[in-house]
Amino acid sequence: MPMSELPLAERIARVLAGAALSKNADGSNGSAAKDVDDHWKDHLNQAMAVLHTMREPDHLMxxxxxxxxxxxxxxxAIQDAE
Known part of the structure; x- marks a missing residue:
């Protein structure tokens, strides 16, 4: 089973940063990788909110x-990020 080298909170924050910055989502940057590297920490609070929501599995889970x-x-994952 593959495992990530990056903490879950960082991975979520990077996805959120990419969504905000990338032309493929809501942003305007055609090549947002560098900007994501520079700004993912700006989305860490949102990532933590996602993690707090994810603590309780739904019925299917x-x-x-x-x-x-x-x-x-x-x-x-929450404790690791705090």
Whole structure:
């Protein structure tokens, strides 16, 4: 199973930065990689809000696996980012 080298909060913040900056989403930059590298921390508070929301699995997620494990994993990501 592949595992990321980057913390989950950073990955979410990078996605949010990319969405804000990239021409492929809401931004105007045709090549936003450098800007994402420079500005992902500006989106860390939004990433933390996403993580806090993700702590509770929904019904389908709970059916697919252990909801307590999910909650502990997301809480670990939150603690890592704090």
């Amino acid at each position: 709970a059916e697919a696996g252990d909801p307590q494990v999910w909650t502990r994993m997301v809480e670990a």
